[in-house]
Amino acid sequence: MQEADNYVIINQPISSINLMENASKAFCKLFKKEVLDKEAQLSILCGQGNNGGDGLAIARLLHNDKYKNISVYVIKFADSQSEGNKQNVKRLLKLKVPVTIVQNAVKLKELKADIIIDAMLGSGLNKPLKDDYADLVALVNASKARIISVDVPTGFATEGEIPENYNGIKADLVISFQRPKINFFFPESVEAFYRYKIVDIGLDENFIQGLTSNWKLLKNADIKALIKPRANFSHKGTYGHALLVAGNTTTMGAAILVASACLNAGAGLTTVCLPQSGLIALNTTLPEVMALPRNEHLAIEDFDKFNVIAIGPGLGLEPENEELFEKIINLNKPIIVDADGLTILSKRKDLLDKLPAESILTPHVKEFDRLFGEHKNWWGRIKTAQKEAKERDLIIVLKNQYTFICLPTGEVRINPTGNPAIASGGMGDVLTGIITAFMAQGYSSEDAATLAVYIHGKAGDKLAENKFVVSAHQVALQIPKTMKDSLS
Ligand SMILES: NC(=O)C1=CN([C@@H]2O[C@H](COP(=O)(O)OP(=O)(O)OC[C@H]3O[C@@H](n4cnc5c(N)ncnc54)[C@H](O)[C@@H]3O)[C@@H](O)[C@H]2O)[C@@H](O)CC1
Numbered sequence: 001m002q003e004a005d006n007y008v009i010i011n012q013p014i015s016s017i018n019l020m021e022n023a024s025k026a027f028c029k030l031f032k033k034e035v036l037d038k039e040a041q042l043s044i045l046c047g048q049g050n051n052g053g054d055g056l057a058i059a060r061l062l063h064n065d066k067y068k069n070i071s072v073y074v075i076k077f078a079d080s081q082s083e084g085n086k087q088n089v090k091r092l093l094k095l096k097v098p099v100t101i102v103q104n105a106v107k108l109k110e111l112k113a114d115i116i117i118d119a120m121l122g123s124g125l126n127k128p129l130k131d132d133y134a135d136l137v138a139l140v141n142a143s144k145a146r147i148i149s150v151d152v153p154t155g156f157a158t159e160g161e162i163p164e165n166y167n168g169i170k171a172d173l174v175i176s177f178q179r180p181k182i183n184f185f186f187p188e189s190v191e192a193f194y195r196y197k198i199v200d201i202g203l204d205e206n207f208i209q210g211l212t213s214n215w216k217l218l219k220n221a222d223i224k225a226l227i228k229p230r231a232n233f234s235h236k237g238t239y240g241h242a243l244l245v246a247g248n249t250t251t252m253g254a255a256i257l258v259a260s261a262c263l264n265a266g267a268g269l270t271t272v273c274l275p276q277s278g279l280i281a282l283n284t285t286l287p288e289v290m291a292l293p294r295n296e297h298l299a300i301e302d303f304d305k306f307n308v309i310a311i312g313p314g315l316g317l318e319p320e321n322e323e324l325f326e327k328i329i330n331l332n333k334p335i336i337v338d339a340d341g342l343t344i345l346s347k348r349k350d351l352l353d354k355l356p357a358e359s360i361l362t363p364h365v366k367e368f369d370r371l372f373g374e375h376k377n378w379w380g381r382i383k384t385a386q387k388e389a390k391e392r393d394l395i396i397v398l399k400n401q402y403t404f405i406c407l408p409t410g411e412v413r414i415n416p417t418g419n420p421a422i423a424s425g426g427m428g429d430v431l432t433g434i435i436t437a438f439m440a441q442g443y444s445s446e447d448a449a450t451l452a453v454y455i456h457g458k459a460g461d462k463l464a465e466n467k468f469v470v471s472a473h474q475v476a477l478q479i480p481k482t483m484k485d486s487l488s
């Protein structure tokens with residue numbers, strides 16, 4: 001992001017101080033929608049860097065916007081001061097806004113405010129908070145005021161490990177500039193803020209898109225560009241034949257969900273390899289889907305006619321399933337591995353080592369740690385996923401509120417769709433069904449995983465518009481509409 005800031009300064013007729021002004025205006029525009037009461041007591045805490053510079057500009061702009069009770073506190077724990085900050089101090093001092101210099105934390109003990117605007121430290125944080133800053137932040141967090149942070153909560157690193165004992169600002173809202181920061185997507189960020197909103201500050205989007213970064217936040221346009229429309233004269237053979245090895249006596253529902261998702265995501269033909277005891281359930285629930293009864297006599301040739309195979313949902317951990325899994329791996333074609341398939345891999349590392357290139361693993365956090373070792377935080381987990389994806393030539397879909405799709409190239413795609421209404425059993429089975437359907441239709445493993453994760457969450461978002469909770473089955477049925485909507 002810093003790189004993009006610099007680019008605008010060099011390549012566009014806009015200076016750093018003007019960029020700061022743009023950022024502050026964008027902040028205020030949203031702030032005015034959030035805080036309608038112009039009598040509210042606003043305390044604006046400003047550091048000595050550019051984040052503080054924003055805070056000073058925001059104080060001036062809100063004063064001009066007729067917010068009546070503004071107090072500014074300049075935190076001066078060190079001597080260094082950025083140029084933008086100096087200029088904004090000068091501009092603010094021309095107005096009748098009270099400014100207090102804070103040289104030690106105790107001075108803010110009696111801070112009274114309805115709203116605290118936190119502009120102490122932003123993306124320039126270069127070490128954990130300690131001494132005066134840690135004390136000051138603890139005081140601010142203890143106040144009853146609503147805290148709104150500028151760009152980043154003070155003490156929250158934009159990238160890298162979020163420490164277990166996070167001691168930065170706990171904001172109600174972060175109004176962040178241009179793009180969300182990577183650490184916003186990790187569950188540990190819940191300690192630092194309740195929600196964030198992004199405002200455009202006029203950085204050159206073409207340039208940002210062109211920056212070589214391993215991190216990519218997926219957008220509707222990426223998905224639209226990936227979807228291949230159904231072609232004239234196409235038929236079921238055009239869209240591939242998917243095999244889903246799933247289900248067991250008490251988990252037959254998983255087989256039905258994965259099959260329903262595969263069917264609804266457009267596979268030409270879908271077959272489920274399931275125990276004999278599941279045939280009636282499958283035939284009555286999903287008449288379009290075929291069955292391959294699962295027994296020890298299945299030979300490698302029985303799998304030849306399928307374009308793609310997924311294994312795992314509700315499979316069970318019996319030794320014969322392990323043997324079947326090994327046969328499927330020996331076909332040496334990319335496969336999709338989920339749920340019990342992942343559990344088998346975590347105890348059979350020899351099978352993990354033999355996975356065909358471009359296979360897709362879809363672990364949630366526990367499955368991931370079982371496979372690749374315990375992790376203390378999400379930053380470390382993503383670094384491992386990047387390394388494993390690269391070394392093993394796999395696509396690792398690490399599922400969470402924001403799912404991370406780690407590619408063999410080292411790229412990490414972050415999926416923004418999905419919401420807590422879809423946090424219920426069977427949802428992962430549906431995702432596996434969608435990925436498999438896309439692979440059957442000829443999408444590459446990378447594209448199939450990307451498209452599926454996005455569409456799965458987007459279907460859940462649409463359903464959650466008027467539902468408190470959304471079931472996996474509902475998401476499966478929503479896919480055809482979500483696909484169609486994503487084309488326009
Ligand atoms: N052109 C730009 O660079 C723009 C920057 N903007 C703002 O600038 C911010 C980044 O500004 P800066 O790079 O000046 O950085 P900050 O304002 O975040 O902090 C800089 C200062 O904090 C000190 N510091 C870092 N960690 C500390 C710690 N743990 N304890 C005590 N002091 C610490 C640094 O030594 C430095 O002096 C962004 O978050 C954003 O708010 C916006 O105005 C948009 C334009």
Ligand SMILES: Nc1ncnc2c1ncn2[C@@H]1O[C@H](COP(=O)(O)OP(=O)(O)O)[C@@H](O)[C@H]1O
Pocket residue numbers: 339364399400401402403417418419420421422423424425426427428429430431456457
């Ligand atoms: N809070 C949430 N926000 C967005 N997506 C979620 C949330 N909770 C769960 N999901 C999604 O639901 C799926 C759950 O997968 P998983 O844990 O394997 O479920 P199951 O094993 O029950 O099928 C994942 O795709 C995950 O990203």
